Amino acid sequence: RNVCAIHDFGEDQGLLYISMELIEGRDLKQLLREQHGLPPDQAYDISIQVAEGLQAVHDAGIVHRDLKTPNIMLDRAGVARLMDFGVAKRMGEGTVTAAGHILGTPEYMSPEQAQGHKVDSRSDLYALGVVIWETFTGHVPFRGETPISTILKHIHDAPPLDGPDGVRLPPPLRPVLQRALSKDPADRYQSAHEMAE
Numbered sequence: 001r002n003v004c005a006i007h008d009f010g011e012d013q014g015l016l017y018i019s020m021e022l023i024e025g026r027d028l029k030q031l032l033r034e035q036h037g038l039p040p041d042q043a044y045d046i047s048i049q050v051a052e053g054l055q056a057v058h059d060a061g062i063v064h065r066d067l068k069t070p071n072i073m074l075d076r077a078g079v080a081r082l083m084d085f086g087v088a089k090r091m092g093e094g095t096v097t098a099a100g101h102i103l104g105t106p107e108y109m110s111p112e113q114a115q116g117h118k119v120d121s122r123s124d125l126y127a128l129g130v131v132i133w134e135t136f137t138g139h140v141p142f143r144g145e146t147p148i149s150t151i152l153k154h155i156h157d158a159p160p161l162d163g164p165d166g167v168r169l170p171p172p173l174r175p176v177l178q179r180a181l182s183k184d185p186a187d188r189y190q191s192a193h194e195m196a197e
Contacts, residue, residue, distance in 0.1 A: 025076055027083070028135065029069040037138035040170055046072075047132045049080040051196035054128060057082060058121040058192060065119060067127035068108040069134055106150040107140040111183050114151040122185035125195055129159075129180030129188075136173065137165040141181065155183070 028046065032038070038046065050072055057064055064071075066084060073081040104113055110126035113119045133141045141160055142153035159181040160166050161174055169177065180195060182188045189195040 023073050023075050023081055025074045025081075027070050028072040028074060028080070028131075031074060032069060032134060032138050035138070037134075037136055037168065040136070043132075043135045045078075046074070046080050047128075047135055048196050050082070050131060051128060051192045053080060053082045054124055055192035055196070058124070063119055063121060064124050064127070065113065066104050066108070067124050067131060068105050069131055072131065106147040106154075107143060109151060109154055110185070111155045112185060114154050120185070121192070122188050122190065125180055125188050125192060126182075126185075128192065128195065129177050132173070132180070133159075133165070133169070133177055136170070137168050139165050141165065141177075 037043070050067075054064070054067065064082065067082070071082065071084040073083050075081060106114070108127040108130045110119065110123040113123050130140055130142075133139075142150055142157060144150040144153055159178060161169070161178060166174070176195070180188055
């Protein structure tokens, strides 16, 4: 499948512009459907690539707000690309969604985003934790019967590290995901670079 991906950010006279490049490949969700979680070496590699890409997005002053496996493209060489910046916002400028509206995908939403609170790069790091969990296990850590019940799990439930999917995670990764999926943004990693390390 051919998909356009973010290539560069810039600003001119207060307008944000994004240049695009054509990418041939498939999204990470498709790969995970086929393999039900990736082998650890491949999962670590993709997770670190996504974290590094997310750091570049944050360095450009952008909060993605909809990071998820369908929005991560793997090109023919296996290089991960972040996609779909349709709900992205410049940090510090209108990162609170209008009253009564929640943007994003429930399975990947940080608690603060799910509640319509102000989000920053740490909200994306929470979503990155969900993406990494899914990359290793083939499943997201929180899923309810409805979108609302899924959101409530993100707000109230601890990461199911002792559940069937949790035990499939490599032991060194478990504390990383515990921290990434903290309910309080202050308890999470403070940058994607720190998380990648």
